[in-house]
Amino acid sequence: MASRGIKDRVAIIGMGCTRFGEHWDKGADDLLIDAAYDAYESARIDPNDIDAYWLGTTGSGVSGLTLSEPLKIPYKPVTRVENMCATGSEALRQACYAVASGAYDVAMAIGVEKLKDSGFSGLVSAKPPNDGTPASMTPPALFSLLAPAYFKKYGLDPEKGKDVLTRIAWKNHHNGARNPKAQFQKEVPMEVIRNSPKIADPLGIMDCSGVSDGSAAAIVVRAEDASKYCKNPIYIKALSFVAGPAEGPLRQEYDFTTFPEVVATATDAYKQAGITNPREQVSLAEVHDCFTPTELVLCEDLGFSKRGTAWQDVLEGFFDLEGRLPVNPDGGLKSFGHPIGASGLRMMYEMWLQLRGEAGPRQINNPKVGLTHNLGGQPGRCVSFVSVVGSQVG
């Protein structure tokens, strides 16, 4: 029994991504068509050359028909997948394994979410009929549980803690301001972030990711076939995914300053990719900054910072676009927006641009290895995904 990984066996040969944001004039169908055709064109491939599809969406449709119907995909396998906010990454993982296994030659992973039609604030998810006892907390409240626990454990007074969270949101807006596809393309002054209306103290509205519509897609082939389609593909070094046993809400040992699921996926992915020192070896990372405390904790779980020190790295600019390890150079969920099913593939889209030197004003100098991290759920009860990708085989 082992998680062996598929290092360098699969390559991404084309990607597409819509602008994320409030697409009042577009439904999920339109977003899927736009992202899929963007990807076809990127790979210079005919739609008929795709052998199989994996579609990720949490609530913008059910079954493969959600994709095959608007795109008129003729009699091909289309699988709808769902894994909460890691849905887009899950679609990619399935497509990669499908071509690696030899079952198909060319596969597309595509994710979509149309959130702005609900009429509600924030995210809304349907629950199966239940006994009325599960806590009905909103996502910002669930993730805000991290803040007091982290502050207390590492001796940050609430003001200092708020500085750290504010700095994370400020950085991601700084990056998003350099991204023409981001939902929010403006830098935001720290004071505005700090004083934004409270949603789940200490989180204000500016500590939360953007509620957004959007779609993103990737086309994958076996690495040995990549040169047929593309001069500079990117290579999958590692794919790791876990669903946790949801112990956090049940066991006193869990202290709300870490995501054990993220530690598990990071450990697995680094082993697959042969990374021994992520702080030094990872050139850039797209991580799941659904709320600012999440990014803070993730940077420790992913091994970018030692336990209890990510807050110092944040304040010192270590994760800035110009820092030693840029985190969320595309603006992250905070500024690029978070159309759930698309987000994991949007993270990969930034790897596609950065590793190929196509990221424009936010291009990082000569990146070699990129990491995406995507999670769904709540602290102590979540699913987590980590990928490592690179511009070269080996």
Added chain:
Amino acid sequence: MAGIVSYGSYIPYRRLKRAAIAEVLGGVPGKGEKAVASFDEDSVSMAVEALRDALKGAPNATINSLFFATSTPPYAEKLNAAIVGAAALLPAEIRASDMTGSIRAGLSALLQATDAAKATGGYAAVAIGDSRLGAPEGRIEQTSGDGAVAFVLGVNNVLAEVEASASATREYLDTWRSQGERFPHSWEERFALTQAYAPLFTKVIRDALEKAQAKPADITKIILDAPNPRAVDEIVRALKLEPSKVADTFALTVGETGAAHASLMLTSVLSASKPGDRILVATVADGADAIVLRVTPAVAAFRPLHSVGRMVESKGDVSYGSFLKWREILPTEPPRRPDPERPAGPPMLRSEKWKFGLVGSRCTACGTPQLPPQRVCVKCRERDKMEPYPFADRTGRITTFALDRLAYSLNPPTINVVIDFDGGGRFLCEMTDCDPEKAAIGGEVEMTFRRLFTADGVHNYFWKARPKR
């Protein structure tokens, strides 16, 4: 002789200052304050609080019948007593009934339960809760308060014997509320005072004293509960009762707690009574009941878990605006979030002990308590090695917390806490009876049974944490 074996009482945490009403609506500011059920409380949930205490005071009593009394039943059709029994973890094999329609239902239930105990030789439980809603600017809004009380009745280990009782019932129009109406109406006061309260009160009190072969002078403490305080004054005069013997009605601190009130006063008197004391308790509304009790030596060893006095002191204010919102008298714009969904019948039945009784599980292989109850142990992963493990009476400490300003609530922000129970077990739930600025890591909490919300006419009851009272 049958009588009271144990008792418990409950006064909600929130207080509405009567002057706060006048600040909004004008008029002469009333004196004192009244206890008000929080937005997540009702007659059932408060009765559960009182009954849990009463049952703890009689740990060896096997209850065979339960009487729930209130003038404000949450369900018009569906047995409210069944909810009370489930939350108090009473066995399924009991008689249970709701007694309602009048604030007299409280003493009626006490008498029924006494008869049941006498007839069966076993133990009967009474749980009385009330949360009457007077229309703004009205007299009932001023005088009423919310609260609950409960008794265990039996023939053994009795701490106050029911020596005698007398009842009278007459049809007269004084206070009424029809199906579908929110607020009670009242007839002009002099009519009921002269034609009903005074004569009926006098009659039942005289009859009860006579049956108990007692003179007013033999009575140590007199508890008189009437919708109109003037009826009390008149009866004190008419029967030449000693004013110092008349029990405090908590008018300035709690208010008149409807069906619970006479009994609530009784528990307060009992907690200060001595063996040999004789207590008269009487209530008048749609007729009248009077009971004479004799306190036994067993009273000396009995200590209520939450005395009325302590509950009166444990309090926090609510503004009149919030109160009107809680009672949905003042409509407000709903949040841009989905309405809560009604809980489903089959899962509620499957998890009855969990949902209503807060019974989790404990792994017999590794000893880890866990909630909700699990089949596979969260620690050692053994399957189906669990035993039931009740959490309702356990205290815990806050490990971390969240203030949710986005969630649907009549009282935002919702405070959510991660609790680590003393003795093991962790739970993520709402915290109530707490101001948001007081939520803090390390805070000590206890569990309380509440009505989370109502959807499609289904009241969703479950447990929350509250700061230890």
